[in-house]
Amino acid sequence: MTRLRAVLVSLVVTMTSLVAITATTTTPAHADECYSWGRSLSSGASGADVAELQIRVAGWAGYGVNMAIDGSFGPQTVAAVQGFQAAYGLEADGVAGPATYAQIYELQDPDCTPLHFSYDEVVPDCGGTGFSGGSVPEETVKENLKRVMWRAEALRQRIGNVPLTVSSGFRSQACDVEVGGSGSGQHTYGNALDLIGVPFCTLADNARYNGFGGIFGPGYPDHDDHVHVDIRAGNTWSAPDCGV
Numbered sequence: 001m002t003r004l005r006a007v008l009v010s011l012v013v014t015m016t017s018l019v020a021i022t023a024t025t026t027t028p029a030h031a032d033e034c035y036s037w038g039r040s041l042s043s044g045a046s047g048a049d050v051a052e053l054q055i056r057v058a059g060w061a062g063y064g065v066n067m068a069i070d071g072s073f074g075p076q077t078v079a080a081v082q083g084f085q086a087a088y089g090l091e092a093d094g095v096a097g098p099a100t101y102a103q104i105y106e107l108q109d110p111d112c113t114p115l116h117f118s119y120d121e122v123v124p125d126c127g128g129t130g131f132s133g134g135s136v137p138e139e140t141v142k143e144n145l146k147r148v149m150w151r152a153e154a155l156r157q158r159i160g161n162v163p164l165t166v167s168s169g170f171r172s173q174a175c176d177v178e179v180g181g182s183g184s185g186q187h188t189y190g191n192a193l194d195l196i197g198v199p200f201c202t203l204a205d206n207a208r209y210n211g212f213g214g215i216f217g218p219g220y221p222d223h224d225d226h227v228h229v230d231i232r233a234g235n236t237w238s239a240p241d242c243g244v
């Protein structure tokens with residue numbers, strides 16, 4: 001190899017590594033650390049990436065729609081993506097592409113929980129660490145908590161990006177009994193959050209639009225000091241003092 005050619009090869013190698021470094025540092029951090037979508041998704045698509053999308057937009061499918069996380073991009077997912085896009089000022093075309101993913105990455109923490117909620121604030125209600133002792137395995141509890149937190153993020157955005165506080169999240173079965181529950185309630189699945197921080201009727205009223213199957217608030221026994229929301233199947237709502 002001539003000296004000139006060696007210099008040129010070395011230059012190309014240097015430039016290649018520079019490009020690689022640039023590519024690495026410009027990738028959105030949240031996308032890397034939690035989950036990144038590799039394709040645009042629209043009506044008719046299916047797969048694990050659709051389910052990951054559904055988890056993050058499920059709070060936007062519309063009034064009374066408690067959508068399934070089934071990996072199948074049907075009409076509810078179209079509506080949910082449109083609702084999400086509209087809520088964040090994007091073109092509401094119902095197609096999840098780069099702009100939608102960029103918004104999700106902005107909202108997504110490295111552990112895949114939404115920006116304004118964390119596992120740290122849904123810790124066991126009676127003390128302790130971790131999420132064992134519930135009605136389902138710990139990993140399932142954490143997955144359920146992630147899903148209910150994304151819907152709470154939607155509720156937070158819907159009422160004007162106002163901070164919400166979780167007064168109770170996960171409960172082990174023993175804890176659920178200790179606080180007067182049945183021992184097998186929604187909190188023992190990681191499905192439920194008790195929320196405070198804004199007027200309770202504002203929470204109960206608006207939660208109907210954000211994918212919560214269970215809503216209990218003022219006027220329902222023992223729910224005058226918080227609003228309970230959960231992601232059970234179907235809709236069971238009662239906050240009679242709020243007209244819900």
Ligand SMILES: [Zn+2]
Nearest residue numbers: 192193194228
């Ligand atoms: Zn509750």
